[in-house]
Amino acid sequence: MSTRNVSVRFPVGRGRVLTAVDDVSIEIRRGETFGLIGESGSGKSTIGRAIVCLERPSEGTILHDGRDPHALRASELRRHRRQYQIIFQDPNAALDPRMTILKSIREPLDVAGEGSRADRDQRARDLMNRVGLGEGFADLYPHQLSGGQKQRACIARALTVRPSLIVCDEAVAALDVSIQADILNLLAELQQEFGLTYLFITHNIGVVEHISDTIAVMYLGQIIEIAPADRLAEHFLHPYTQALLSAEPVALPSGMRPDHRIVLEGELPSPMDPPSGCRFRTRCRFATGICAAEAPKLRELAPGHRTACHHAETFRLDPNLKEGSQ
Amino acid sequence: MASTPDITPQGATASVLSWLRRDLRAALCLGYLLALVIASVAAPLIAQHSPIEQSMDMLAPPSGAHWLGTDDLGRDVFARMVYGAPMSLYASMVAVGVGLALGLPTGMLAGYLGGRVDTVISRIIDTLLAFPGIILAVAVTGALGIGLTNAMIAVGIVFAPNIARLIRIQTIVVKNELYVDAARSFGMPVRGIILRHIVPNAIQPIIVQVTVMLAGALLAEASLSFLGLGVQPPWPSWGQMLARGYTYMEIAPEQMYAPGIAILLTALAYNGLGESLRTRLDPTSRSRR
Amino acid sequence: MNMQLVRFLGWRAVQVLPVLAMATLAIFGLIQLVPGDPAATIAGEYATAENIEAIRRDLGLDRPLWEQYGTWLWNALQGDLSNSLLTGLPVLDEVARRLPPTLFIAVFALLISICIGVPLGILAATRADSALDRFVTSVASLGVAVPNFWLGMIFVSIFALGFGWFPTTGARPISEDFWGAVHHAALPAATLATAGIAEIARQLRSSLIEVLQSQYVRTLRAKGLSPARILWKHGLRNAALTLLTVIGLVFNHTLGATVATEAVFAIPGAGSMIVNAAINKDFPVLQGAVFVLVLIVISMNLIIDLLYTVLDPRVKKD
Numbered sequence: 001m002s003t004r005n006v007s008v009r010f011p012v013g014r015g016r017v018l019t020a021v022d023d024v025s026i027e028i029r030r031g032e033t034f035g036l037i038g039e040s041g042s043g044k045s046t047i048g049r050a051i052v053c054l055e056r057p058s059e060g061t062i063l064h065d066g067r068d069p070h071a072l073r074a075s076e077l078r079r080h081r082r083q084y085q086i087i088f089q090d091p092n093a094a095l096d097p098r099m100t101i102l103k104s105i106r107e108p109l110d111v112a113g114e115g116s117r118a119d120r121d122q123r124a125r126d127l128m129n130r131v132g133l134g135e136g137f138a139d140l141y142p143h144q145l146s147g148g149q150k151q152r153a154c155i156a157r158a159l160t161v162r163p164s165l166i167v168c169d170e171a172v173a174a175l176d177v178s179i180q181a182d183i184l185n186l187l188a189e190l191q192q193e194f195g196l197t198y199l200f201i202t203h204n205i206g207v208v209e210h211i212s213d214t215i216a217v218m219y220l221g222q223i224i225e226i227a228p229a230d231r232l233a234e235h236f237l238h239p240y241t242q243a244l245l246s247a248e249p250v251a252l253p254s255g256m257r258p259d260h261r262i263v264l265e266g267e268l269p270s271p272m273d274p275p276s277g278c279r280f281r282t283r284c285r286f287a288t289g290i291c292a293a294e295a296p297k298l299r300e301l302a303p304g305h306r307t308a309c310h311h312a313e314t315f316r317l318d319p320n321l322k323e324g325s326q
Numbered sequence: 327m328a329s330t331p332d333i334t335p336q337g338a339t340a341s342v343l344s345w346l347r348r349d350l351r352a353a354l355c356l357g358y359l360l361a362l363v364i365a366s367v368a369a370p371l372i373a374q375h376s377p378i379e380q381s382m383d384m385l386a387p388p389s390g391a392h393w394l395g396t397d398d399l400g401r402d403v404f405a406r407m408v409y410g411a412p413m414s415l416y417a418s419m420v421a422v423g424v425g426l427a428l429g430l431p432t433g434m435l436a437g438y439l440g441g442r443v444d445t446v447i448s449r450i451i452d453t454l455l456a457f458p459g460i461i462l463a464v465a466v467t468g469a470l471g472i473g474l475t476n477a478m479i480a481v482g483i484v485f486a487p488n489i490a491r492l493i494r495i496q497t498i499v500v501k502n503e504l505y506v507d508a509a510r511s512f513g514m515p516v517r518g519i520i521l522r523h524i525v526p527n528a529i530q531p532i533i534v535q536v537t538v539m540l541a542g543a544l545l546a547e548a549s550l551s552f553l554g555l556g557v558q559p560p561w562p563s564w565g566q567m568l569a570r571g572y573t574y575m576e577i578a579p580e581q582m583y584a585p586g587i588a589i590l591l592t593a594l595a596y597n598g599l600g601e602s603l604r605t606r607l608d609p610t611s612r613s614r615r
Numbered sequence: 616m617n618m619q620l621v622r623f624l625g626w627r628a629v630q631v632l633p634v635l636a637m638a639t640l641a642i643f644g645l646i647q648l649v650p651g652d653p654a655a656t657i658a659g660e661y662a663t664a665e666n667i668e669a670i671r672r673d674l675g676l677d678r679p680l681w682e683q684y685g686t687w688l689w690n691a692l693q694g695d696l697s698n699s700l701l702t703g704l705p706v707l708d709e710v711a712r713r714l715p716p717t718l719f720i721a722v723f724a725l726l727i728s729i730c731i732g733v734p735l736g737i738l739a740a741t742r743a744d745s746a747l748d749r750f751v752t753s754v755a756s757l758g759v760a761v762p763n764f765w766l767g768m769i770f771v772s773i774f775a776l777g778f779g780w781f782p783t784t785g786a787r788p789i790s791e792d793f794w795g796a797v798h799h800a801a802l803p804a805a806t807l808a809t810a811g812i813a814e815i816a817r818q819l820r821s822s823l824i825e826v827l828q829s830q831y832v833r834t835l836r837a838k839g840l841s842p843a844r845i846l847w848k849h850g851l852r853n854a855a856l857t858l859l860t861v862i863g864l865v866f867n868h869t870l871g872a873t874v875a876t877e878a879v880f881a882i883p884g885a886g887s888m889i890v891n892a893a894i895n896k897d898f899p900v901l902q903g904a905v906f907v908l909v910l911i912v913i914s915m916n917l918i919i920d921l922l923y924t925v926l927d928p929r930v931k932k933d
Contacts, residue, residue, distance in 0.1 A: 078513035108512035458871030468893025586765035593760035
């Protein structure tokens with residue numbers, strides 16, 4: 001799965017355009033977990049929605065196994081897209097309030113028209129058991145379930161169509177912390193069992209760093225750093241990544257933890273009118289003239305580690321800067 | 327797991343009953359309308375006279391034989407009232423049915439598809455709303471040909487833009503729900519999304535609107551029949567009875583009361599039911615219980 | 616005059632054009648609703664083939680649809696609404712003769728609706744949930760459920776036949792005898808006004824209650840402003856916009872309701888003209904009269920839109 005120079009723009013009235021995703025190219029390998037991190041408004045959800053064809057790229061192409069799904073005919077696209085599922089942040093809004101849990105979970109199978117009604121019922125019930133939601137919930141309505149139970153139902157529903165990739169769009173952010181771990185463990189088990197590929201979208205680096213193979217950091221619609229997960233935590237090269245890591249309250253091994261929190265100053269700029277040059281410069285402690293004049297490109301500074309920062313090299317060489325000791 | 331029982335089929339009946347017990351107005355309105363339906367079905371059993379049989383006993387005052395007297399052709403007014411009830415019910419149903427049949431798909435399509443389709447349909451809706459309703463209904467009846475069904479189709483055409491406007495807004499709200507995105511992501515065709523997700527979730531405010539429109543249709547039927555564009559003689563309708571009664575107002579003023587009161591009560595019952603439904607379906611008022 | 620405002624007003628006027636185009640299309644399209652052959656239907660049961668052919672030619676029904684519409688619109692814009700099939704007289708003259716009594720009772724009714732509906736709405740809102748409020752609310756729900764023309768009959772039987780205060784039927788030309796016209800129009804206007812009073816009182820009440828219960832007004836009250844001052848300075852200014860919208864709606868309804876009211880009071884107005892044209896299938900008259908009434912409603916909506924901008928400076932920036 002990959003995206004090639006994908007941009008997604010939305011008209012926001014009176015001829016103005018919001019560029020939610022700007023020229024993003026990523027590649028997700030089969031079977032891996034790809035973490036995508038960013039603040040709200042960074043366009044991370046939009047790219048996730050574009051990957052499962054809920055948004056159409058304004059420019060660039062989405063490639064599913066080398067094929068552009070938008071080049072397919074409507075009926076082919078409907079069949080094809082079943083392999084690419086999404087789990088949303090708000091499980092409550094993702095289930096039709098007027099359908100029983102069983103009906104919601106069975107619905108993808110009804111659409112696909114696979115097997116007899118009894119077969120479909122059975123498969124839905126099997127999956128309910130598999131995700132840890134007993135069959136007793138089958139005839140209940142969403143408002144009778146807790147958030148975690150609803151999210152399990154959504155996961156079961158996504159699995160019915162045997163997808164190869166699942167986008168988890170802040171899939172645990174709305175849940176209680178105690179339940180978050182359960183759901184994350186469930187997702188990890190399911191990945192083993194079904195050979196799934198995950199795109200894990202989150203604002204919370206702690207959620208993804210243990211389960212991801214690759215992590216990309218997004219800021220105002222652009223990828224600013226991308227690296228193997230084990231490398232990023234220690235060898236991050238972008239000031240924004242540093243700020244994200246330092247804001248993370250979850251205990252890191254002391255060697256990785258910055259001594260001081262770096263609090264980002266100022267608001268996230270409007271994506272309708274992003275800053276010139278490097279988009280992060282308005283909140284960056286290291287910004288210089290070149291940052292305003294020229295947009296930094298993603299440069300490969302170590303194997304598999306790419307960063308879009310003019311000062312990445314100096315940043316790497318000066319450990320004091322990294323420790324945030326100033 | 328707590329389970330609220332008001333969703334299962336048996337529970338639905340029970341919840342309607344408990345609602346009616348709590349809401350006297352709803353119970354009264356529903357009771358009245360039910361009685362009207364029964365009267366319509368059992369008209370020959372209730373009225374001892376034929377509604378169209380003439381006699382020499384003209385404009386007679388109420389008596390034991392003729393409970394509400396007789397009209398200018400010696401026909402029993404009570405019988406005509408009873409036989410007028412199904413006309414009124416039928417008229418309201420036709421008008422609202424036509425309004426829904428035209429308005430629902432149009433408004434839903436506009437709301438779901440958005441873009442240029444929405445712009446064009448919204449403009450058409452705005453234009454039709456600028457027509458004074460009854461006048462448009464009269465003009466359309468003139469074109470379709472005079473008669474109750476045509477007149478009510480005309481009224482339905484007048485209702486359609488109102489329904490379309492309402493359902494369009496609801497559709498826009500529902501189509502942005504995540505469960506619609508989920509349905510799209512597993513390849514549900516547009517038709518399925520509209521039928522399985524959008525219709526059931528967007529229809530609720532329409533139910534309230536429908537009861538209010540039934541009242542509007544009833545009043546429109548009365549007006550059009552009064553003007554001679556609706557029910558054609560010799561068959562009775564309340565509006566048409568008023569037209570005849572009005573001609574003989576100076577001799578037999580009591581002729582105008584029964585049909586007028588019947589129309590008023592029926593319209594009140596529809597409106598009252600709508601008002602009660604609105605309070606019941608409103609989530610903010612429901613949570614207080 | 617403010618340049619921005621002028622440009623805005625111009626823009627609003629331009630926006631009316633598509634509505635107007637669509638309205639004329641709908642009115643023209645009426646004849647397409649006639650089942651079967653319109654010419655044969657119009658000619659009636661006993662028409663000969665030549666009669667039908669003549670009607671087809673006269674109405675231009677033998678020409679392509681767009682050409683028919685173009686001709687009809689072009690003539691209408693030049694003030695030629697064709698001739699009545701029944702009398703052969705120009706439709707525009709007939710409409711011009713019939714319109715004044717209709718507009719007179721409609722405007723008269725609108726004035727009564729505002730003069731009674733507004734105070735009732737304010738009273739009910741300031742005394743929310745009192746006996747008076749409940750009374751106004753129930754009268755208002757009665758007002759929207761009562762068949763208007765029936766109320767007219769009852770008015771006639773009480774005030775015209777019973778007390779003899781008003782003439783039962785007919786109308787006087789305003790230009791010749793203004794007070795006579797008012798006297799004749801009083802009962803029909805009162806009949807029409809009942810629905811308007813109910814609508815205005817209801818809507819004004821709920822919008823005022825919303826304003827008066829807002830955080831903002833509660834703050835003012837906490838600051839010690841007198842309730843009367845709050846009502847006049849803040850409540851009514853905010854409710855004025857609702858009122859304006861309701862007035863537009865009420866005018867539209869009132870104009871429509873004249874159809875039945877004119878029949879009750881035997882007023883030779885545009886409403887009864889439309890009814891007769893519908894019964895007689897006199898399509899040029901039907902289309903012409905509806906066209907003129909729709910023009911009036913659209914102009915009224917435009918005026919209300921403009922008043923909106925004067926009352927609410929926020930709208931201008933949009």
